[in-house]
Amino acid sequence: MATVPLISDDAASAEVLAVFDDIRTTRDTDFINNFWRALANDPVLLAATWDRLKVAMGPGTLDPLVKEMIYIAVSTANGCEYCVHSHTAAASAKGMTSDQHGELLSVIGMAMQTNGLVTGLQVPVDDAFRKVHT
Template identity: 50%
Template structure:
């Protein structure tokens, strides 16, 4: 159940319309998904979130788009964000992810979560060899 109500006519606000138009242009289609419609209850928050998401997910970087979607989905699984899990797995599929790759991603996330819990419980010291590979600070 939503904690806020989306505006009845979000694009009546020029700030919202500008963001929605940019989403459409960036994605190359007319679909505005619910996350953006609901964020339109606060145009400033909508602008900030779209700027940040676009900057990371829709801007070319060193990581390929499918890998970015996998990372976003993995974090969403770990943070229990049902909406983001569905959204980013759908985006990964659209970027060429196979069901076998998604199954592998889920196995990795599951294994990492389990080992994280165990290691948080037993708290072994970090190996010096791992620390030695860190870049210098400063």
């Protein structure tokens, strides 16, 4: 159960409806998910989050499917059930196969295991890994 009301279109302010309309247009859907409906309790936060998400998940050098798979990995690490489900659905809609999903979960599991080991062992970072990305 949400800790705030999920704002329906009928209860939404003009400011919120403008964001909902942009979500519908950008995503080519009539569906506004519960995340956006919960954020609609704070129209400024709703608009700011949507604007940042459009940039991060919009066209760029990373393939849209790769972006969704990264979102799944981070959501898994952060324990966000909602985000794991919503971005798995989005990745599937963008063509993620069952084999790719299984491989992604394998990588996530391995990263979580090795992250735990290296953190517990406090392994110093190799100088070769400290190079600045250019």
